[in-house]
Structure formats: structure tokens, C-alpha cells
Amino acid sequence: MTLEQALNQQIANWNILYTKLHHFHWYVKGSHFFTLHAKFEELYEEAAATIDEFAEQLLANGGSPISTLKESLELASIHEADKKLTAEEMVQTVINDFSLIIDELKAGMKIAEQTNDEVTSDMFLGLIGKLEKHNWMLKSFLNA
Numbered sequence: 001m002t003l004e005q006a007l008n009q010q011i012a013n014w015n016i017l018y019t020k021l022h023h024f025h026w027y028v029k030g031s032h033f034f035t036l037h038a039k040f041e042e043l044y045e046e047a048a049a050t051i052d053e054f055a056e057q058l059l060a061n062g063g064s065p066i067s068t069l070k071e072s073l074e075l076a077s078i079h080e081a082d083k084k085l086t087a088e089e090m091v092q093t094v095i096n097d098f099s100l101i102i103d104e105l106k107a108g109m110k111i112a113e114q115t116n117d118e119v120t121s122d123m124f125l126g127l128i129g130k131l132e133k134h135n136w137m138l139k140s141f142l143n144a
Contacts, residue, residue: 003111004063006108006112007058007120008063008066008071009104010054010101010104011051011054011072012066012071014051015076016076016080018044018047018048019081020081021040022044024093043094057120061120078101091141091142095139095142101127105124106124109121109128
């Protein structure tokens with residue numbers, strides 16, 4: 001996989017995740033509504049910024065970021081939301097997605113390091129730290 005492919009895969013993942021988090025934000029129900037409604041909004045706003053950062057980095061490197069939903073659905077390793085999830089299942093889905101993305105970011109870091117692209121490697125590393133913290137908090141919410 002090239003660095004451009006790794007960045008585009010992340011753009012795809014974060015586009016799907018952005019939509020999924022909106023879905024969860026709108027459809028969460030139950031006693032945790034207020035907490036999760038706000039948390040999902042925080043996460044989809046972060047996802048939007050992440051998409052832009054990756055696309056701009058790819059452009060700065062002379063690459064071409066994907067920019068359609070069709071491309072995102074084809075390249076993403078995470079999947080769209082299931083319409084009938086409980087609040088807890090929504091949280092577990094986000095944990096699972098973040099865990100998969102963390103693994104992909106680690107692989108992307110290696111590619112960036114092999115091409116001496118410290119900026120992209122640092123971007124991946126910074127996001128890994130954020131996602132690991134999110135997963136810790138989400139797992140604590142589930143008492144897992």
C-alpha cells in the first residue's frame with residue numbers, strides 16, 4: 001500500500017464514520033440519551049476535522065484525495081450504521097471502528113516513515129493517541 005492509498009483509506013473511513021456518528025446522534029434512545037447525544041456530536045465534529053486534515057495533507061504531498069461517497073464506500077474498511085442498535089451497541093460499534101482505524105493508522109505510520117514523511121507519520125500518531133483515549137472512555141462508559 002502506498003502512502004496515498006493509506007491516506008485515502010482513512011478519508012474513506014472517516015467519511016463513513018462521520019455519517020455513522022450522525023446516525024447514532026439522531027437515533028440514540030434510552031436513559032443515556034443526553035450523554036451519548038452530546039458525545040456522538042463531539043465525535044462527528046472531530047471526524048469532520050480529521051477528514052479535512054487528511055485530505056489537505058494528501059494534497060500537500062501531491063496526491064489526490066477521494067471526494068465522493070461512492071469512493072468512500074468502496075475504500076472504507078468500516079461499515080455504515082445498522083439502524084436497530086441499542087445505545088450500548090452504538091458505543092461498542094464506535095469502539096470497534098476506532099480499534100480498526102488505530103491498527104490501520106499504525107500501518108500507515110510505517111509507510112510514512114519508510115518514505116521519510118514525518119508530518120504524515122505525526123498526524124497518524126496524534127490520531128492514534130486521541131482514539132486510544134476515546135476508546136478508554138467509551139469502554140469505561142460500558143463498564144467493560
